[in-house]
Amino acid sequence: MSQYYVQSGNLRTVVQAQSSVKAAIWAVHQAMQQVLPVDEAPTASVANVEDPRPVTVIMLAKRIRISERGFDRRDATELSTLEVMSQWNEMVATLDRLERMMHAA
Template sequence: MSKYYVQSGTMRSVVQAESSRRAALWAVHQAMQQVLPMEDADGVTPQSKSDSAVQEGVSVLSRTVQVSEQGFDRSDAKTMPTLEVVNEWNDLVMTLDRLERMLHLAS
């Protein structure tokens, strides 16, 4: 796996992934976990997420996500529309939710 530098708006993240697209998805996942409830996925309560957001701030995404293997603020970074990455992330989350419900029903 390669190391990618992913940035969008105020979010900057260094991610190991198999591709720049997967690195962007993981970084968006990290940003979305700041505010969305993920049903005990990380054992953090909504109140503690709220407290953390007030103390540490929340990463805000811009219109594009830039991904580079060389570093942040690179002119040669691959650029993707944030909405496209968020939509793909949402599709993945919804698929995982359906699989979890299917497994729960089967047991």
């Protein structure tokens, strides 16, 4: 697997993936976890009053930039955030169907 530098809006993350598209999908997954957790593991809670650290909300731009060479590269691949989010949504829906099938069996 290759290492990809993925950025969009205020999201900057380094991801190991099989392709730039898969790296972008994983970055969208990280962003979507803050509003639509898909696993049952507890995540950082916005309502946690004991933790005084400010919560950073991930905001994505219209385009996602992916590079194997670093952030802010002119030669980075650019993908539409909406298209990547659509692929992420298809993946989550498929996983949900598989989970329901396993519980029904």
